[in-house]
Amino acid sequence: MKKLFLCLLLAFISITAFPKDYSISEIGLVHIKSYESCKLTSYRDMDGYYTIGWGHHSKSVRPGERITQARADQFFREDIRRIEVSANRLLRNLPYEYEFSQGFFDGFCSMVYNCGEGGIQKSLFYSKLKRCRVSDGIMNIEDFNYTLSLVKKTKAPTSHHRKRRLAEYEMMKQ
Numbered sequence: 001m002k003k004l005f006l007c008l009l010l011a012f013i014s015i016t017a018f019p020k021d022y023s024i025s026e027i028g029l030v031h032i033k034s035y036e037s038c039k040l041t042s043y044r045d046m047d048g049y050y051t052i053g054w055g056h057h058s059k060s061v062r063p064g065e066r067i068t069q070a071r072a073d074q075f076f077r078e079d080i081r082r083i084e085v086s087a088n089r090l091l092r093n094l095p096y097e098y099e100f101s102q103g104f105f106d107g108f109c110s111m112v113y114n115c116g117e118g119g120i121q122k123s124l125f126y127s128k129l130k131r132c133r134v135s136d137g138i139m140n141i142e143d144f145n146y147t148l149s150l151v152k153k154t155k156a157p158t159s160h161h162r163k164r165r166l167a168e169y170e171m172m173k174q
Helices: 002-017 026-036 069-092 102-121 124-131 141-153 159-172
Strands: 039-044 050-053
Touching: 026 069, 026 102, 026 159, 050 069, 069 102, 102 124, 102 159, 124 141, 141 159
Parallel strands: none
Antiparallel strands: 039 050
16 A cells, blocks of 8 residues: 555656646647748758758758759658747746647747747847746736737847748737
């Protein structure tokens, strides 16, 4: 009986000790694709990386490389898995536990996909998100609204990026 109780207690602690892992929704995937577009021949992005497919870049992408639509979609699925891991890690690193909406997570993943985990960590938005007051799982609405407003104000190098930040803001406030 003691062993059963101990096992149940450990299981409960392990389940409640870590916030849940979120997954991006179909709406989030469509959103990212709408801002990335798909190019089957590699090109240099704004940061000078060779990019292919739905914004996929890695050291293995070469100048003039061509891929199929199926390969582009496979890269996208792999990239999304990494983005979900990064976004979940960023949310777990907040100094509080809070259950974010699906819209928030979708918009957040779009930002991580576009800016990278390091870019998000350095952003004023993330810095303020870490400072939001949460009590008994309830977010202080003024803190949260102010923090979300920073998404719209994020420095964006092009009008395309500004439109994307506005769309992410709209998703995240749902």
